[in-house]
Structures are given as structure tokens and as C-alpha cells.
Amino acid sequence: MTSVMLIEDAANNNNSNKIANNELASDHYLRELTKTFTGIEKPLKNAPTCATLTDLISALHEAFASDRVNIEFVNHLMLSYQSNPSEWRKFAKFDRFRYTRNLVDAGNGKFNLMILCWNEGHASAIHDHADSHCFMKMLKGQLTEVRFAWPKDKTVNEDCKADIGNSNGSGEIEYDGEELEETSRSTMETNGVCYINDNLGLHRVENPSHSDVAVSLHLYCPPFDTCSIFNKQTGKRTKCKVTFWSKYGKRETQDN
Numbered sequence: 001m002t003s004v005m006l007i008e009d010a011a012n013n014n015n016s017n018k019i020a021n022n023e024l025a026s027d028h029y030l031r032e033l034t035k036t037f038t039g040i041e042k043p044l045k046n047a048p049t050c051a052t053l054t055d056l057i058s059a060l061h062e063a064f065a066s067d068r069v070n071i072e073f074v075n076h077l078m079l080s081y082q083s084n085p086s087e088w089r090k091f092a093k094f095d096r097f098r099y100t101r102n103l104v105d106a107g108n109g110k111f112n113l114m115i116l117c118w119n120e121g122h123a124s125a126i127h128d129h130a131d132s133h134c135f136m137k138m139l140k141g142q143l144t145e146v147r148f149a150w151p152k153d154k155t156v157n158e159d160c161k162a163d164i165g166n167s168n169g170s171g172e173i174e175y176d177g178e179e180l181e182e183t184s185r186s187t188m189e190t191n192g193v194c195y196i197n198d199n200l201g202l203h204r205v206e207n208p209s210h211s212d213v214a215v216s217l218h219l220y221c222p223p224f225d226t227c228s229i230f231n232k233q234t235g236k237r238t239k240c241k242v243t244f245w246s247k248y249g250k251r252e253t254q255d256n
């Protein structure tokens, strides 16, 4: 694992549920500890808020400073920040052909905060989240999030080059599986936050607009650089490496 930490299940916040990280298999600990958290839609009452992006980053570092992280509070912090383009514009780098992932802060190895830039019609493949928490906040425009149930067959294919920015998934190899079942669909507006982890299924994110770009702020904890993408028609699952288009406002070269 990239990070050793204990995540509190905010919905079951009592001593009996505080299980030491090392008591759980590393690849399943997050699922076990976050079985009931589905995200919050409104900021918490009487909790500190973040007036600027810099404040948000500081507050996140504080929230992740100890071994215990309250993901409900992290969700609150993401909700409390109100998008101000002058603060995030330097990170928002677009590509003509696919959505981009731009690292804003590496969170001392405990989380990754990044800005994703979506041109008109850009979409991700259907993907999982490598047992991490994922918070997604709209900074500009709209994104549609479509959720899917996991396929019954969870075999992972590692034999072809998959690209999370290819919204068709890995369709070129024949695979005899069932079509993925869509479970929900929602459109996020500016400043909204949604939350997903692998317990809640898979998702695909898309800028539905033909005229407007979209920008979103994502927090992943722990950070990950490999996940799986899925073909909608067959459920075929393929390992996929995820990379950054830019880091800290500077374009990454092909070799990085």
C-alpha cells in the first residue's frame, strides 16, 4: 500500500469499530471500515470552513496528520470550499482529445488532490477506485456520474494497454460476459461533492455539454496509480495505470 493509515468509519464512530490497520488485509481494509459511509450532501453545522483553496489544502493536511481520518469531516471540507477560478486556474490544463488529471497536492503521501479538466463531451471509462476513497467536487460546469454494479466475474486482465481516458473501456478483445448494470445517474452542479468507494460500485464520469468545459477537484485517499476499467457491454475488467498530465501547475513530460 502507498499509505498506512486508519480510516474511521464516520457512520460507525465508536470504539468497537476502530480496528487497527494491521489487523486487516491491506487490500480490503478500506472496504471493511467504510461499509456504511455514502457521503454527505451539506456541510456540517458548526464545523470550520475553507474560504480559499489554500485554506482547503491546509485543512486537509491537518485532517490527515494523525493516523485516524474522519472521512465525513473530509467530505465536509470539500463541500465548504466555494469554487474560485482565480485560485485553481493555474492547475487547470486541458487536452483536446481526453480529460486530464492535474496534481495539486500530494498530501504527504496520504492523499492526492487533483484537478480534472474535461472538454466538451470528454468522458472517463467505467472504473473502480483501487480500494480508496474518492471525493469529487465540481469547480466549473457540470459532470454526469453514472454508477454501475460490479460484474459477477472479477477476473482482471493485465494483457492489454488500457486507458481510463478511453470512454469505450477495453472493447477490442473478445470477452464473453454480461453487460454491466447501471444503478444510478446524477448530474453534479458547481460546488457539489460526490463520494464513491468500491463498496458503492463502479462509475463513469462525463461532461455532457457540447458547448461548455467542466473542471472538477478530486481527492483520493490513499493515493493510487493503478485501478481497473470495465467494458460496459461485457463487464471485461482490465488493469489500468493512471498518470498526471501536469503536477503543481507544470506540464509533465512523456517520460515522467
Ligand SMILES: [Fe+2]
Residues within 6 Å of the ligand: 127, 128, 129, 134, 203
Ligand atoms: Fe472515479
